[in-house]
Amino acid sequence: MTNVFPVVARSGSVPARIIHRVIAALGRIPDWFIALAARFFPAAVFWQSGETKVAGWHLKPSAISLFENEYQLPLIDPTIAAYVSAFSEHFFPILLVIGLATRFSALALLCMTVVIEIFVYPGAWPTHGVWATCLLVVIARGPGWLSLDHLIARKYQ
Numbered sequence: 001m002t003n004v005f006p007v008v009a010r011s012g013s014v015p016a017r018i019i020h021r022v023i024a025a026l027g028r029i030p031d032w033f034i035a036l037a038a039r040f041f042p043a044a045v046f047w048q049s050g051e052t053k054v055a056g057w058h059l060k061p062s063a064i065s066l067f068e069n070e071y072q073l074p075l076i077d078p079t080i081a082a083y084v085s086a087f088s089e090h091f092f093p094i095l096l097v098i099g100l101a102t103r104f105s106a107l108a109l110l111c112m113t114v115v116i117e118i119f120v121y122p123g124a125w126p127t128h129g130v131w132a133t134c135l136l137v138v139i140a141r142g143p144g145w146l147s148l149d150h151l152i153a154r155k156y157q
Contacts, residue, residue: 035144038134039102043093045131046109050089059086071120088112096138099147106138 053063059082067078067085076084088108095105110132117128143149 031141032144032146035138035141036146038137039096039099039106039143039147042106042109042131042134043096046089046112047093050086050093053082053086053089059083073115073119085112099143099149102143102147102149103139106135110135110139 053060053066063082063086064079067073067082071078071081073081089112092105092108095101096109113128113131113135117125121128
């Protein structure tokens with residue numbers, strides 16, 4: 001680990017040593033834990049959104065109405081959009097949480113996030129930015145060792 005504050009490490013002041021130790025401890029947060037959080041929390045957001053669109057195994061009429069009246073996506077029929085959205089908001093979060101096809105699932109949810117940001121709620125960019133950041137961590141760094149992808153990769157190496 002690189003010493004971020006070499007002057008602080010040599011200084012004799014108690015507060016400086018405490019700050020240095022806290023920063024060093026934070027630098028030891030395991031990558032697998034960060035990856036798990038980056039997978040789990042966006043998955044929960046999308047799952048909850050998907051749950052508002054279904055009753056059991058059926059799409060609620062209000063979900064189609066939402067796509068007809070509020071979301072108004074271009075180039076896609078509101079009924080098709082409602083079904084695709086409800087399916088995607090359940091399927092990809094499951095894959096993300098268990099860590100199967102993780103990067104592709106994160107990419108799919110990132111694409112959904114971009115569509116939501118551009119066409120549905122453009123004013124919600126801070127929230128969508130947080131989702132996108134988590135999903136980009138997973139896409140770029142992978143799911144971590146606590147995932148089915150990791151187990152599968154170990155078997156075939």
